[in-house]
Amino acid sequence: MVSKRIVKVLLKLLRVLVENSNRHVHTQFSQILHLHSVFIQFSTLFLQFEFIYTNCSVNSWGLLKRLTSPPKAIESTLGQKKPKVVFVLGGPGSGKGTQCANIVEHFGYTHLSAGDLLRAEIKSGSENGTMIQNMIKEGKIVPSEVTIKLLEKAILENENDKFLIDGFPRNEENRAAFEAVTGIVPEFVLFFDCPEEEMEKRLLGRNQGREDDNIDTIRKRFKVFLESSLPVIEHYNSKGKVRKIDAAKPVGEVFEAVKALFTPVKRGGGGPLPRGFYVTVTSLISSSTEFG
Ligand SMILES: Nc1ncnc2c1ncn2[C@@H]1O[C@H](COP(=O)(O)OP(=O)(O)O)[C@@H](O)[C@H]1O
Numbered sequence: 001m002v003s004k005r006i007v008k009v010l011l012k013l014l015r016v017l018v019e020n021s022n023r024h025v026h027t028q029f030s031q032i033l034h035l036h037s038v039f040i041q042f043s044t045l046f047l048q049f050e051f052i053y054t055n056c057s058v059n060s061w062g063l064l065k066r067l068t069s070p071p072k073a074i075e076s077t078l079g080q081k082k083p084k085v086v087f088v089l090g091g092p093g094s095g096k097g098t099q100c101a102n103i104v105e106h107f108g109y110t111h112l113s114a115g116d117l118l119r120a121e122i123k124s125g126s127e128n129g130t131m132i133q134n135m136i137k138e139g140k141i142v143p144s145e146v147t148i149k150l151l152e153k154a155i156l157e158n159e160n161d162k163f164l165i166d167g168f169p170r171n172e173e174n175r176a177a178f179e180a181v182t183g184i185v186p187e188f189v190l191f192f193d194c195p196e197e198e199m200e201k202r203l204l205g206r207n208q209g210r211e212d213d214n215i216d217t218i219r220k221r222f223k224v225f226l227e228s229s230l231p232v233i234e235h236y237n238s239k240g241k242v243r244k245i246d247a248a249k250p251v252g253e254v255f256e257a258v259k260a261l262f263t264p265v266k267r268g269g270g271g272p273l274p275r276g277f278y279v280t281v282t283s284l285i286s287s288s289t290e291f292g
């Protein structure tokens with residue numbers, strides 16, 4: 001250890017000084033001796049400190065830095081990474097996951113499905129598992145802090161800086177909390193617009209063994225989408241950030257429209273929803289919902 005070596009060198013130097021001491025150097029020698037004693041005390045303290053934290057498996061320099069700097073907020077950690085985020089929204093079964101896989105393949109994004117992260121959390125046996133499972137079974141929205149933590153972890157663990165966040169934010173509280181905690185504002189929102197009958201047909205035929213793909217839960221999910229998720233799309237539409245895609249078309253045709261949004265030279269296929277725009281998902285309710 002460097003500090004031990006310094007102490008040894010200093011002691012050696014002092015011994016040489018004592019051996020060669022005479023009247024002329026005596027005063028200087030006393031001063032050096034005093035300094036030496038102070039130095040020894042300081043070194044001992046330092047060595048004790050180093051020993052305690054080394055044995056606690058904590059790097060003492062790292063610990064010192066942590067103790068002296070203010071606690072890092074999630075925002076600053078993600079703020080340093082500055083990821084590019086696209087929110088992929090749309091009703092259950094509108095084809096979000098299907099199109100995200102295509103975007104990943106062609107445009108190098110990382111796909112983060114909030115639903116998949118929550119299902120993985122259930123499987124991992126985490127303490128929140130049962131709560132998440134019950135919420136999903138009922139088609140309800142899991143508390144923001146749980147979903148945001150999972151998303152934040154997934155973003156930080158991945159080296160990519162471009163992410164598709166699929167199926168989140170699902171309500172205004174999700175949206176506001178995510179922006180407040182992470183400081184991330186999406187580049188744009190990809191909105192898959194699809195009528196209820198088509199989504200229902202797709203979900204009932206999805207065949208992925210999902211507990212929530214049964215008619216009772218599907219209806220609850222449609223209701224939650226209308227009441228809680230559409231306002232999020234409305235919010236981003238008012239900021240000119242929504243790119244709407246007609247998701248009722250076959251997969252290939254939908255992807256052609258998606259591609260145009262991600263290819264810079266061909267950009268212009270989307271664009272914000274015009275004022276007074278009516279979405280087909282509103283067939284879920286008797287009257288249409290107006291954006292803008
Ligand atoms: N454009 C499409 N036309 C017909 N079926 C589709 C289309 N897009 C997706 N599907 C199918 O519909 C089901 C739901 O699609 P998925 O991508 O899982 O939707 P979401 O992620 O929005 O819930 C899947 O079985 C998928 O293969």
Ligand SMILES: O=c1ccn([C@@H]2O[C@H](COP(=O)(O)OP(=O)(O)O)[C@@H](O)[C@H]2O)c(=O)[nH]1
Nearest residue numbers: 092093114115135136139140141142167168
């Ligand atoms: O941010 C999210 C994403 C999903 N979910 C829950 O997970 C379910 C399935 O969501 P997913 O996006 O996987 O499927 P989708 O409904 O789009 O088919 C939802 O109904 C919610 O119960 C949630 O609570 N918060």
